[in-house]
Amino acid sequence: MKVQPRQQLLEVWRGMVGYSFSDTGWKWGGRQARNSVSDAEQLVCLMYPATVLPTFKLDQPDQTANDVLVALDFMGDSVEIPKRLIRVLAEYMDTYSSPGGSPTFGAGSYLEPQQADAELSEEQRNLAVVDSYSMSITLTLATLGFIKVFRGVLRRKQLRDEVDALEETTSRRLTGAMIGLLRSFAVRTFEPGSDAGQAMCRTANQTGEPTRRIVEELHRALVEIRAGLLDVTLGSGGADVLDNENLLFECGWSWGTIKGALEVKTDEQIDQPDGVSPSRPYLYFTVVALDGIADLFSERTRILGLLNPEQQNLARALQLRWDLTQRYWSTLASFGTGRWPLEDIPWRTTDGKESDYYSLLVTSATVEDLVRRRATDADLTRVGEVLDELAARGRITRRPLMDDPAVAMHVTGVRLNLDGAEELGPAADWPASDYAAVLLKRTLRVAGLARSTELRDRLLGLADEAWSHLQGRRLETVSMGTLWDQPGQVFPDVEIRHDLPSWYYTQRVVECLVAAAAFADDPPLRSARLLDTARDLLNEADHLFGRELLVGSQEAGPAIRANLRRIEGKLARARAALRERPGSAMALALDVLAELEDLTAARADADRTI
Amino acid sequence: MIILSTSDKGGTGRSVTSCNLAYRRALQGSDVAYLDFDFGSPTAGAILSVSGAERGTTSGAGLHHYLQDRVAEPEQIDVWSASEREGLRGRPMGAGRLVLVPGDQGGGEFPVGTEMVDRCIQLFLSMEAEFELVLVDLSAGRSQAADLILSATAARQLQAITVRWLVFHRWTRQHIIAASGLVFGERGLIEAGTERGHDRADLENSIRFVRTAVLDLSSPEMAGLRPPQAAWLQSCNRELQELATKTKLGRTTMLGSIPLDPVLQWREQLISDNDVVFSQIANPQTSQAYEDLAKRLVHDEAWMSL
Numbered sequence: 044m045k046v047q048p049r050q051q052l053l054e055v056w057r058g059m060v061g062y063s064f065s066d067t068g069w070k071w072g073g074r075q076a077r078n079s080v081s082d083a084e085q086l087v088c089l090m091y092p093a094t095v096l097p098t099f100k101l102d103q104p105d106q107t108a109n110d111v112l113v114a115l116d117f118m119g120d121s122v123e124i125p126k127r128l129i130r131v132l133a134e135y136m137d138t139y140s141s142p143g144g145s146p147t148f149g150a151g152s153y154l155e156p157q158q159a160d161a162e163l164s165e166e167q168r169n170l171a172v173v174d175s176y177s178m179s180i181t182l183t184l185a186t187l188g189f190i191k192v193f194r195g196v197l198r199r200k201q202l203r204d205e206v207d208a209l210e211e212t213t214s215r216r217l218t219g220a221m222i223g224l225l226r227s228f229a230v231r232t233f234e235p236g237s238d239a240g241q242a243m244c245r246t247a248n249q250t251g252e253p254t255r256r257i258v259e260e261l262h263r264a265l266v267e268i269r270a271g272l273l274d275v276t277l278g279s280g281g282a283d284v285l286d287n288e289n290l291l292f293e294c295g296w297s298w299g300t301i302k303g304a305l306e307v308k309t310d311e312q313i314d315q316p317d318g319v320s321p322s323r324p325y326l327y328f329t330v331v332a333l334d335g336i337a338d339l340f341s342e343r344t345r346i347l348g349l350l351n352p353e354q355q356n357l358a359r360a361l362q363l364r365w366d367l368t369q370r371y372w373s374t375l376a377s378f379g380t381g382r383w384p385l386e387d388i389p390w391r392t393t394d395g396k397e398s399d400y401y402s403l404l405v406t407s408a409t410v411e412d413l414v415r416r417r418a419t420d421a422d423l424t425r426v427g428e429v430l431d432e433l434a435a436r437g438r439i440t441r442r443p444l445m446d447d448p449a450v451a452m453h454v455t456g457v458r459l460n461l462d463g464a465e466e467l468g469p470a471a472d473w474p475a476s477d478y479a480a481v482l483l484k485r486t487l488r489v490a491g492l493a494r495s496t497e498l499r500d501r502l503l504g505l506a507d508e509a510w511s512h513l514q515g516r517r518l519e520t521v522s523m524g525t526l527w528d529q530p531g532q533v534f535p536d537v538e539i540r541h542d543l544p545s546w547y548y549t550q551r552v553v554e555c556l557v558a559a560a561a562f563a564d565d566p567p568l569r570s571a572r573l574l575d576t577a578r579d580l581l582n583e584a585d586h587l588f589g590r591e592l593l594v595g596s597q598e599a600g601p602a603i604r605a606n607l608r609r610i611e612g613k614l615a616r617a618r619a620a621l622r623e624r625p626g627s628a629m630a631l632a633l634d635v636l637a638e639l640e641d642l643t644a645a646r647a648d649a650d651r652t653i
Numbered sequence: 654m655i656i657l658s659t660s661d662k663g664g665t666g667r668s669v670t671s672c673n674l675a676y677r678r679a680l681q682g683s684d685v686a687y688l689d690f691d692f693g694s695p696t697a698g699a700i701l702s703v704s705g706a707e708r709g710t711t712s713g714a715g716l717h718h719y720l721q722d723r724v725a726e727p728e729q730i731d732v733w734s735a736s737e738r739e740g741l742r743g744r745p746m747g748a749g750r751l752v753l754v755p756g757d758q759g760g761g762e763f764p765v766g767t768e769m770v771d772r773c774i775q776l777f778l779s780m781e782a783e784f785e786l787v788l789v790d791l792s793a794g795r796s797q798a799a800d801l802i803l804s805a806t807a808a809r810q811l812q813a814i815t816v817r818w819l820v821f822h823r824w825t826r827q828h829i830i831a832a833s834g835l836v837f838g839e840r841g842l843i844e845a846g847t848e849r850g851h852d853r854a855d856l857e858n859s860i861r862f863v864r865t866a867v868l869d870l871s872s873p874e875m876a877g878l879r880p881p882q883a884a885w886l887q888s889c890n891r892e893l894q895e896l897a898t899k900t901k902l903g904r905t906t907m908l909g910s911i912p913l914d915p916v917l918q919w920r921e922q923l924i925s926d927n928d929v930v931f932s933q934i935a936n937p938q939t940s941q942a943y944e945d946l947a948k949r950l951v952h953d954e955a956w957m958s959l
Contacts, residue, residue, distance in 0.1 A: 104959065105903025106894065109871075121904045122959060196905065197959050198854075 045507040048560035051525070052092050052099065053114040055553055058524025059088050060117045062544060069131045073544040078151025078168075079139045083178040084550035086135060089128070090185040091553060095343070096560050101125050102192040114524075125193050126202070129209055132186050136212040144212075145314035146219035148175035150473075153547075157460065157470040164468030170319070170461075172299050172473070173328040176223040177335025178550075183217035184338050187349045214351065219313050221339075221357040224332055225278030226304040226315065228364050229297040229322045231393075232290040239393035240291050243375075246391055250381040261291060264374050268294075271367045277360045279304035279322065293393060295324025295368050296332040298461050298473060309353055319463040326392065326404040327459055327475050329368060333408060336365045373412035376405050377422075385409065385429055388436065399436045399449070400457045403481055406430065410488050420495050427493075427502050430486050434505055437478050439512045443534055452478050453530045454537050479516070480551035483509040487558045496570050506559075513552060518544055527552050569625060577625040580632040581617055587639045588614060596642065603642070610635050655777060655814060656950060657802060659791040659842075660821040661835035662828060666865040667821040669921040670911055670943075671790045672700040676732075676923050677947035678786050679751040686729075686784040688754045688776075690802070691792040692717060692763070695756030700921050702738040703730055706755040715757030719776065720769050720801075727754050727776070740927045749785070762792075765801045773805040781814050786951070795835065800845065807850040817956065818842070818860040819908065824867045824893060833900035836860055858958045861908035863946065869912045872938065905959055909946035914939040 063070045063085065071077040071085065092099045098108055107121040118124050139147050148171035156163050190210050197203050233239040235258045248257045272285055272294060279301040285292060300318025307315065338344065339358045350358055376385035384390075390401040406429055413422060434440045438449045456476030464471040483506060490502035515533040518526045520542045528548035531537040588610055596603050617631035658671040668691065679685045689697040689709070698706030709715055712728050719727040732751040733744040744750075780787045791798050806816045820842075822832035836842050846856045869875070870886055878886070897903050916924065916935045924943065928935040949955040 103898070104905045105898040107904065123954075126959070199958055202959060 044503055044559065044563065046510045046556065046559040048556045048563060049098070049110075052096075052553065052556050052560070053110060054525040055088060055549065055556070056092075056111075056524070057114045057117075058521050058526040058544070059085065059549070060115050061523040062521055062526065064118050064127075069134065073546050074541055075545070075547070076152040078153055079148050080150055080153055080172065080175045080178055081546045082135055082138070083175070083182045084546040086132065087178060087182050087185065087550050088546065088553045090132075090182060090189065091550075092557055092560075094185040094188045095557055100192075101128065102189045103196060105196070125189075128189075129193075129202075129205060133205070133209045133212070135182075136209065136216055139216075140212065141314060143312075143314065144215070145312075146179070146212075146216040148172065148179065148220070148223060150175060153473065154461070154464070154471045155458075155474055157458075157472050161469035163471055166467040167464055167471055170299055170464060170467070171223055171316070173224065173227050173296050173332050174473075176220040176227070177331045179216055179220040180224075180335040181338050183213045183220065184341075184344055184349055186213045187217070188343060188347050191347050191349070214354075215311065215313065217350075218309065218311055218354055218357065220335075221354060221361060222278070222307045222309065222313060222315060223300065224296070224336065224361055225307050225357065225364075226300045226318065227297050227320060227328075227332075228275070228278060228280040228294075229301055229320075229324045230272055230275070230280040230285065230292060230294045231323045232285065232287070232292045233393070235289075235291055238395065242391055242393045242395055243291055243293070246384045246387070247375065247378045249379050249384055249387055252379075258291070261378070262288070264378060265292075265371065268367050268371050268374070271363065275360075275364060275367075277305075277357075278307050280364070293324055294364075294371050295326070295329030297321060297323055298325050298328050298459065299463075302463060307357070309357075311353065319466050321462045323394075323462070324368075325459060326390075326401050326408075327457075327473070329372070330404050330407045330481075333365060333369060333411065336361050337411070369408060369412045369415070372405055372408035373416075376409045383425065386425065388429065388432060398452070398457055399433055400452055400475065400478055402429065403433050403437075403478060403485070406433070407481060407485050410485050413489070414492060418492065420493060420498055423489055423493055424498055426489055427486075427498060427505070430482060430489065430502075431505055434482055434486075434509060437482065438534070439479055439482060440505070440508045443536070446536065450530075450534045450536060452476070453534065454539065477548065477551045479509060479512055480548065480555055483513060483555045484551070484558055487555065487562055491558075491562050491565065494568070496568050499568055510555075513555070566623060567626075569623070573629070574621070574625040577617075577621060577629040577632065580629055580636070581614070581621065584617070584632045584635040584639070585614060588635065591639060591642065606638065610638055654785065654951060655781060655787045655789060655806070655816045657789045657791060657806075657816065657818045658821065659799060659818065659835070660793050661831035662822070663793045665793070665821040665823050665828065666911070666917065666921075667793065668696050668790055669700055669917060670821060670863065670865055671788055671819075672697055673923055673943045674947050674950060675751060675786070675788045676701075676925075677943045678788075678950065679749045680745060680747075681944075681947060682747055682749050683785040683951070684749040684752075684783070685786045685788060686750075686752045686754060686780050687732075688780070688787060688789045689716060689756045690789050690798045692756055692760055692796070692798055693792050695758075695760070696921070697753055697790060698730075698755055700923065701732050701736055701753055702741065702922070703732060703735045703753055703755075704737050706730060706753065709758035709760055710755040711758050713757065715755050715760060717757040717760035717763070720772050721763065722768065722772065729754055738923070740925045741923065752784070754780075762797050765797050765804075769801060770804045770808070773801055774808050774810055777805060777811060777814070795840065795842075795845070799842065803842070803846045803849050803851070807846070816859060817950075819950075820860060820862050821865055822862060822902070824864050824910075826893065826896065829893065829897055829900055829902055832862060833902055837901055859956070860906070861956070862902050862906055863908055864910040866913045866917070867910050869938065872912065872936075874936075908949055908955060909942060911942045911946070912936065912938050 071082050075081055093101045101107055101124055104121040112121055115124055118127050141147055149169040150172040151168050154163055190206055194206050244254050244257045247261055269285055297320040299320040301320050301322050302318055304318060340362055377383045385405055388402045389397045389399045390405050391397045392401055438447060443450050453476055456474035458472040458474050461471045461473055486502055486506045490499050493499040512533060516528050516530055518529045526544035526549050528545045529541055531540055613631045613635050617628040621628040658667055660667040675685045675687045687697055689695045695709035710728055714724045714728040716727050718724045730753040732753055736742055820832050820836055822828040843856055847853045914936050924935045924940050929937050929940045
């Protein structure tokens with residue numbers, strides 16, 4: 044693997060601290076003016092690795108690694124760093140709270156008007172988006188975990204009070220984000236004969252069956268998910284729309300709070316403003332929500348007990364939606380007996396839009412389901428091939444053509460129309476430009492699932508290429524460290540050059556790096572072939588060593604005795620390594636064989652010269 | 654401010670580091686007094702190259718005799734004029750005073766009585782009034798001198814004065830355990846101090862550790878190691894770090910770390926900037942470490958607990 048996650052992550056940390064930290068305070072925002080999503084992304088760049096990877100932790104000043112301290116030395120020593128972090132986190136939580144203390148999730152500068160000359164209204168800028176909910180979940184969980192450990196080393200009352208206050212606002216923000224996600228879950232039903240229904244059938248029908256049969260089979264394949272959705276009662280996505288079993292449906296997350304979504308009852312007083320989003324899933328926001336929700340039931344969240352009872356209830360409600368949504372998209376993506384709809388690139392959404400990016404998003408939603416299903420290598424290979432092709436089509440592994448439309452996907456991004464936002468002003472878009480980062484993240488994920496060395500090797504090859512592409516896009520205008528993103532460096536036709544970092548992109552690269560670190564930490568794949576060979580070699584070495592002892596070569600003096608002891612040691616090490624690392628065992632066995640062979644050759648020479 | 658240097662074991666480089674700190678602090682502009690309370694073997698004179706006081710003073714007016722009420726005032730030796738080392742003679746521009754208050758040659762340890770505690774309090778009061786920094790070098794282990802000082806510093810008269818402890822230890826398993834025992838153990842400094850009227854939390858917070866003769870794995874000198882050696886050392890270092898955390902000697906309670914320097918292995922001496930820049934016998938990292946530590950010594954932020 045070409046990615047060196049530790050070194051790269053430290054470079055990002057150096058870059059972000061160099062950019063953000065100064066004696067006068069924390070510098071928020073980057074390429075885009077600060078908003079609740081961008082600020083969260085900025086902090087997550089630091090907090091996510093620090094809480095997910097043990098060797099990056101900052102919450103126990105006594106155990107901070109040296110290279111981590113060097114990367115962050117701008118912020119002070121191991122004692123200063125967590126103290127300063129606490130203050131920055133508190134600043135974030137306070138900035139994005141209403142006067143009454145409820146968390147706010149406005150997308151601010153991340154929203155763009157559809158018409159370049161239009162000016163978005165203040166209300167539109169304050170609209171909460173699913174991206175903000177999801178990023179908040181990641182950030183608040185990281186913060187709560189950080190506090191949990193850091194509090195243990197605190198003795199000064201003033202610091203403890205500071206940390207307690209932060210914990211309270213953070214926990215409140217977490218509740219707010221979970222409620223937000225519950226109220227932006229969307230189920231949409233449509234007639235099979237409608238435009239949406241036809242689009243869905245066209246996607247599902249890869250074998251040229253009559254539409255009527257496809258509809259029936261879709262009903263059958265999705266019957267469990269439909270039944271599950273009937274239990275969805277909190278927030279939005281109410282079950283009543285599913286009563287008519289003749290209708291087709293899709294589920295996932297809309298871009299913000301659904302118009303008319305019910306309030307979620309909680310003991311905590313948290314504002315739940317009305318939304319304007321349509322009850323229609325957007326692939327992008329669905330994937331973003333799925334990623335955020337997954338953190339809620341990660342092992343770490345459970346072990347550290349980060350959720351209070353109320354949050355646990357909300358988490359259960361979200362998990363149900365998470366399961367159903369993932370299974371829905373996975374079922375649809377691999378529907379039928381022939382070619383998978385997923386393999387029919389580009390994916391077409393039910394509102395008739397097509398893009399390679401949508402294919403990538405469906406792959407993302409499917410990959411996690413593959414984990415759950417313990418998918419076979421055959422399935423994984425097919426997903427791998429899709430990723431391979433998406434990399435080529437996205438001009439990550441192929442050079443772009445002149446005026447290649449794929450390049451825009453990386454620069455201006457795929458523009459998602461936020462339907463409903465026009466109620467409050469001009470029509471608004473959400474540009475999604477994270478194609479390359481999503482591709483790398485999912486490739487690493489699938490590579491981690493692969494059981495055969497061939498498949499893993501191919502996927503890692505793809506990951507290497509995607510990483511080279513991303514590395515080429517590093518921003519070179521920052522004074523130290525590494526931040527993103529400068530697409531103009533890899534796409535020669537792109538003339539725009541940025542001076543400031545994009546936290547949207549940098550955070551996504553950090554996620555890839557964390558995934559790569561987790562991957563590198565796993566034990567290597569053990570090929571059965573390699574194990575057999577290693578065992579055979581070890582047998583031969585063992586046997587020859589036994590014979591060497593039998594001929595009494597220990598009597599031949601100290602030189603050979605030391606040699607034999609070394610050989611014995613190596614054999615023991617080889618035996619110990621055999622199961623976990625057959626390749627290493629083989630190297631040791633070969634070493635032993637070569638040494639024994641030297642002795643044999645010497646004896647043969649002696650015999651000849653008589 | 655009074656700084657008390659101690660260690661559990663001998664050979665930790667306590668005296669040589671303390672002398673270097675006093676020297677650096679004086680160079681940084683403070684008036685510094687160095688009190689040699691290492692009654693068993695006063696060696697500060699040798700480290701500072703003060704002739705006639707290599708193993709304590711022979712004038713009869715050393716600290717032993719002062720505390721035993723045999724002289725009215727202890728002798729003060731101005732290092733800038735009395736040092737025999739070329740590079741130390743003559744106070745540098747901008748530097749403060751650097752004064753050695755030696756022990757007596759052949760003095761040895763002695764029992765501590767209440768009168769002695771009073772004399773010790775008087776000594777500290779007058780020294781503190783005259784100097785910005787009073788550095789007291791104690792002998793290794795739980796000595797009589799340490800008890801004397803714990804009693805003296807608990808006294809009401811000294812409450813207004815900042816008193817800080819430095820505990821020196823080498824970066825090895827045994828030294829870490831020993832240093833932790835000296836401070837936190839049964840009959841350790843904290844327990845003994847609490848018995849004598851110190852506030853436990855305050856006392857605990859006024860103690861910091863200094864690691865000495867630490868191998869810096871990333872330094873260029875380590876380039877000659879064989880890869881397995883380096884890997885082994887790194888693992889050991891990690892284990893030691895864990896042990897240090899467990900025994901409360903982790904980063905939060907560490908004030909500084911002095912790297913291993915060949916010069917100090919074979920001769921206890923001051924490391925001057927000349928030694929680094931002109932003769933180049935000492936490593937720049939060593940003098941830098943002293944410089945940093947001398948600053949942190951008086952930097953309140955570094956003494957703020959979490």
